[in-house]
Amino acid sequence: MTSGAEMVSAQSLTLGMDYGQFYIYGGLGDFEDAFELAELAMADHPTAGDGNTVVVLCPHQNNFEMPVRVEVWSARPDDDRDDWQQVSESPLRVGPNATLYYDSPPGTDFDPIPVPEGNYVIEVSGRGFVNYGWPGTTTPGDEWRFRLWPNDGSSLRPPAQWHMPGYGVPENVPLSETNSTPIEHEEPQWITVFGADGEPSRTVHVDELRIEAQAAERDAWGGEPIPELQRFFHGKDIARVDRALAESIAAMSEADLRRLARWCVVSCYEYAGLAGLDWVAPALTALEFGDDLPEPFHDLQAAHAHLRDEEFPGGVSLTWDTSIADRSHDVAHNPFDRGPVHRPSFAINAIFSAQHPDALDAAMGALTDAAATYSADTGDLFAGIRAAFAIPDA
Numbered sequence: 001m002t003s004g005a006e007m008v009s010a011q012s013l014t015l016g017m018d019y020g021q022f023y024i025y026g027g028l029g030d031f032e033d034a035f036e037l038a039e040l041a042m043a044d045h046p047t048a049g050d051g052n053t054v055v056v057l058c059p060h061q062n063n064f065e066m067p068v069r070v071e072v073w074s075a076r077p078d079d080d081r082d083d084w085q086q087v088s089e090s091p092l093r094v095g096p097n098a099t100l101y102y103d104s105p106p107g108t109d110f111d112p113i114p115v116p117e118g119n120y121v122i123e124v125s126g127r128g129f130v131n132y133g134w135p136g137t138t139t140p141g142d143e144w145r146f147r148l149w150p151n152d153g154s155s156l157r158p159p160a161q162w163h164m165p166g167y168g169v170p171e172n173v174p175l176s177e178t179n180s181t182p183i184e185h186e187e188p189q190w191i192t193v194f195g196a197d198g199e200p201s202r203t204v205h206v207d208e209l210r211i212e213a214q215a216a217e218r219d220a221w222g223g224e225p226i227p228e229l230q231r232f233f234h235g236k237d238i239a240r241v242d243r244a245l246a247e248s249i250a251a252m253s254e255a256d257l258r259r260l261a262r263w264c265v266v267s268c269y270e271y272a273g274l275a276g277l278d279w280v281a282p283a284l285t286a287l288e289f290g291d292d293l294p295e296p297f298h299d300l301q302a303a304h305a306h307l308r309d310e311e312f313p314g315g316v317s318l319t320w321d322t323s324i325a326d327r328s329h330d331v332a333h334n335p336f337d338r339g340p341v342h343r344p345s346f347a348i349n350a351i352f353s354a355q356h357p358d359a360l361d362a363a364m365g366a367l368t369d370a371a372a373t374y375s376a377d378t379g380d381l382f383a384g385i386r387a388a389f390a391i392p393d394a
Contacts, residue, residue: 005073005075005077005078006073007071007072007074007077008072008074008230009071009115010069010070010231011113011231011233012069013067013068013111014065014068015068015102015104016063016064016065017058017060017062017063017066017104019061019104020058020059020060020061020062020133021055021056021104021105022056022103022104023054023105024053024054024092024101024103025053025100025101025103026053026093026094026100026101027096027097028052028094029051029052034053034055034103037054037055038055039173039175040175041055041057042172042173043174044172045159045161045170046088046159046161047088047090047124048090049091051091051092051093054090054122054124058086059086059131059133059142059162059164060130060131060135061133061134061135062134062135062140064138064139066142066144067144068102068144069144069145069146070113070115070148071145071147072116072147072149073148073149074150075149075150076121076152077149081125081157081160085126085128085129086124086125086126086127086160086161087123087125088123088124088160089122089159090124092121093118093119094117094120096117098116099114100113120148120149120150120151121148121149121150121156122146122147123145123146123148124145125144125145126145126162127142127143128141128142128143129164130142132164132167221236221239222243223243225239226239226246226247226250228250232368233368234336234368235364238367240335241334241379241382244391245386249367252363256389258362260363260367260385260389261353261354261362261363262288263385264354264369264370264385265284265350265351265354265366266284267370267381267384268343268347268350268369268370269284271343271347271373271374271377271381272344272348272373274344274348279296283297293355300352303348304345304348307344307348311344334378334379336368336371336372336375336378337375337376338372338375341375343373346369347370347373349369350370351366353366353369367385
């Protein structure tokens with residue numbers, strides 16, 4: 001039986017983990033509480049939280065290239081804990097900065113993860129374990145998933161631990177006399193915001209910070225955020241540069257989204273000088289008719305390797321297209337303008353993005369690759385799309 005919950009957003013990351021633990025913050029409370037929570041987690045494996053921070057103990061001592069998928073759901077999703085070796089649930093508030101912070105060990109640089117402000121339950125699931133303690137390598141291959149959904153006050157499910165063959169699970173460590181189970185903290189009313197670029201820090205009421213965050217979000221989107229595009233990293237960039245185009249994409253049918261994906265592939269391949277090459281043209285034909293892509297487009301790495309051999313047979317690698325080397329770029333006004341670029345290297349990705357099973361993902365991926373190919377000339381790309389799909393100017 002399905003829950004009816006819908007996935008709001010998803011992000012795939014590679015994070016580092018050391019000392020057998022990681023910390024997740026919602027941007028509220030005191031980071032120093034994490035040390036007390038770590039002791040509580042050791043006393044009751046595998047996790048501890050106080051509503052503002054969650055500490056998770058990992059079977060492996062370390063993984064410096066740990067795959068993590070972060071998902072936000074509209075409600076509690078279907079339970080799939082049988083597919084995971086360690087699972088735990090904790091309440092977690094995400095503050096007005098709309099950012100989830102990951103850290104391991106505490107005190108190092110935080111990895112920010114965009115997550116809307118809210119009061120959540122976070123489910124942390126891990127699998128792929130080989131040993132408790134030192135896994136024999138710094139990249140043992142375990143993977144993790146963080147799922148967040150609105151906290152409706154219902155009971156949390158009990159944690160599940162990995163029972164290692166021949167070992168079982170680690171014993172809990174008794175608490176010190178100075179430590180006790182903390183009560184869940186209330187949301188703080190005042191937050192210290194640390195200044196950037198030499199600006200002084202300031203103390204802001206949470207309501208004021210929430211207003212600032214909402215204003216910054218509207219500014220980043222060029223208006224109200226477009227819900228359909230919020231899960232895409234460059235969704236707000238497209239909306240800020242061409243609001244009418246972004247709104248039209250969000251309202252497109254699946255058929256039109258597929259057509260847009262193909263259009264973007266052809267457009268950027270032509271712009272990068274790839275379309276007419278004898279090893280590329282068959283792939284564009286296959287894309288048009290929905291056939292399997294021929295070699296070397298059967299694999300992204302193979303296609304890039306073929307491009308590299310064709311473009312730089314002597315092994316010399318360029319990082320920009322000399323035809324645009326004298327052009328300046330202004331990321332503030334055009335986030336896709338990366339300055340001088342080697343256009344074919346960006347364009348070649350688009351045909352793979354267009355193969356995504358989800359039509360909106362395919363269209364947004366191919367469009368983003370095309371925009372990176374056009375770089376400073378992204379306006380020409382967007383104008384071409386508006387003309388091809390009869391989208392009026394804003």
